[in-house]
Amino acid sequence: MKLVTVAEMRSIEQRANEDGYPFATMMERAGAALAAVVQQRAPRASRILVLAGPGNNGGDGLVAARLLAQGGFAVQVCLWQRQGLESDDLYAQATSAGAKFFQWTDATALNRLNEAVEHSDVIVDALLGTGFHGSLRNGADALLLAVQTALTRRRTLAAPLLQPVEPGADCPDEAAPAPRPLVVAADLPSGMEADSGAIAEQALVADVSVAFGFAKRGHLRQPGVDAVGQLIVADIGVSPNYASAVATAVTTPAEVKECLPPRRSDAHKGTHGKVLVIAGSANYVGAPGLAARAAYRSGAGLVTLAIPAALQAPLASQLPEATYVAMPSDMGVIAPQAMSVLAQTLPGYSVMLLGPGLSQEKPARGFVEALLQHERQGARTTLGFLHQPPAEPASLELPPTVIDADGLNILAQIPNWSTLLPENTVLTPHPGEMARLMGDAPWAQESDRVEQARIAAEQWGCTVVLKGAFTVVASPGEVTQVIPFAEPALATAGTGDVLAGTIAGLIAQGLKGHAAAACGAYLHGLAGRIWAQAHGSAGLLAGELADLLPTARQRVLQA
Incomplete structure (x- = not known):
């Protein structure tokens, strides 16, 4: 509409x-x-x-x-x-x-x-x-x-x-x-x-x-x-x-229904895609689990958490359905040496989600920069151990990528960061993260969220999900979508991780970045509304939001 x-x-x-x-x-x-x-x-x-x-x-x-x-x-x-x-x-x-x-x-x-x-x-x-x-x-x-x-x-x-x-x-x-x-x-x-x-x-x-x-x-x-x-x-x-x-539209249930991937009767977990979530740190243990839970609840077939080794036990007890990759860490965060482990892990995944709970400590910044520069520089794949020497050049192609939270904050600290983005990247900033990404760009003062997101998508060559009341989804050459939800209940910790996981889960199932972002943001907002209709505008836990995604999906399919 x-x-x-x-x-x-x-x-x-x-x-x-x-x-x-x-x-x-x-x-x-x-x-x-x-x-x-x-x-x-x-x-x-x-x-x-x-x-x-x-x-x-x-x-x-x-x-x-x-x-x-x-x-x-x-x-x-x-x-x-x-x-x-x-x-x-x-x-x-x-x-x-x-x-x-x-x-x-x-x-x-x-x-x-x-x-x-x-x-x-x-x-x-x-x-x-x-x-x-x-x-x-x-x-x-x-x-x-x-x-x-x-x-x-x-x-x-x-x-x-x-x-x-x-x-x-x-x-x-x-x-x-x-x-x-x-x-x-x-x-x-x-x-x-x-x-x-x-x-x-x-x-x-x-x-x-x-x-x-x-x-x-x-x-x-x-x-x-x-x-x-x-x-x-x-x-x-x-x-x-x-x-x-x-060039601007309100996302409707009919449009979401049309985009949602069908579920075949002969499907297996590989049919519905594989999500790799690179996330977490000692201070942010829960974020990777919320993102992974949302990816599963959106319909993904397999979700793997690539996290600091110390986080595996607590997260596995919360989400036994996921698989886990222990990443080399330093100061409780993923370290640059983890690239060698990632090089062996990444092939075969449908989508990569980077950022929830990653932290902005120096080792995490080094890891993100090494990851984004990897396609241009390459790295020889070797077994990963803490403190191992830097890898030597080889080739690694990154899959469609969703970047959220500290992944975005780290991006903003890298000069010319937009030139490092893989193809088919989705960025999911809230207004504060958006401001850091824009820096002193001439269009940073644009007060219209629709125009701000549209310009950003064109300048950065990716899909931008500008979160907030009436989330905006913009991509180069696409109709900019405004999501028709402004739910105060969603203003709580972890709901952004749920949104990122939802979008990644839909990409894993075959949707392109723009469609996955619009559908994911719609299902996310609808799940928030379903919860608020039952409980009011305060008290939502992000895990509850993730668990309502199948209900939201079913409501759309029955509309």
Whole structure:
């Protein structure tokens, strides 16, 4: 599902209009979508307040007002800055349908607004749309503040009058009191910037936002996302083909379902790939196990942990399904001498995951640099013992590689590190790691996460998974994916290791880096949501998240 900027949406609508699908029809479809959401989300509501502004957003609101009035609702419309009513067909049609109007500039407007907010079951916010930028002006701030003040008097901490009703469920009792009205935003809350997600202090927080045609970038950006509520993308009749050139999309369950590798009835563990996890140190014992657990839970056939020898006993007791390679170590971390062991171990693995819990001690830095330079310099394969002399040149080709955590932090300390990356590399930085990787690059100050990840992927020639609320997945020549999850429960230690292991596990099963990253991030976010729906927003353990990956996968397959 494409995720558009304001400029892209205008271009799409303009092209559709030029091809014979008029703006008026788009507006009619948008208003009908608004009215349908009101009726579906509040089936027992009777009184509707519509806030309508001067532009197309206000027009969408007037169409909804007409349709709701025709449907038997008592509709009041507060007009702001809408001029030329004598020639406004939308106004005339809504009036004929029975909607009642008042202007915000009227002397009695505040009293009428207070009364309407006090008694309305639903408020439709259609004041300002995607054209808004900057600050609220010309009385819009006062109008929205007045609505907020009136809402405060209506037990604003309570739930909306009527929650979404599942098909076949009993409707709420008609006599139940209205603690506060349901707020439905037309496209996005008035006072929110559609591209940046910036939002005015006076903006109404919506329970539902009905995006017209396509989701806008601001719908999935802080701080505006907190005012969006439930996001519904409504079809306004514009062909998706008009958005074919849009290079950003929201990852959907259908797309993940299509990408997930099938599980054949005659499969064996080799069918589903082999993951080598190079990770761990004396201070970070758990990270390798979390990554390996996630790789298994994502469907990989075999996972091997290449770890400092001292970690093998505790990790094997936690994850007996894995196999283990004891790596030479120094100061409790993997040492450069481990390259000789790795040279014998690596052939035959489908994917390599480097970094969880690796540490940034000098021996670990030396090992990572030696590993990444190995394809260019080569090394003679010999048995590995601690303190053995450096190996001599020979050839070793690295498989597709996922680099996470301290692997990324070490990368950032290597000059021209991006030139050392193997082909088909996936980097999984959180914002702090991303900042270290970018250094003083000219584009490091880019505030748009989508653009930052896209530029990074192009500059570094790899897949970049920029973690956080609404994780971004970007690769050269691919549509940038935004993962539609922002789960506070995931803000805890070890969830990044789980994500890296999930992506590695999917690569092992045959997915390319970009698809594996997008699918893995989606399953990771969905697993977090499944946990949060059962337990709330705090207390998740990363191991629990890994164990929910099969449930998330099954939910996608059944969608």
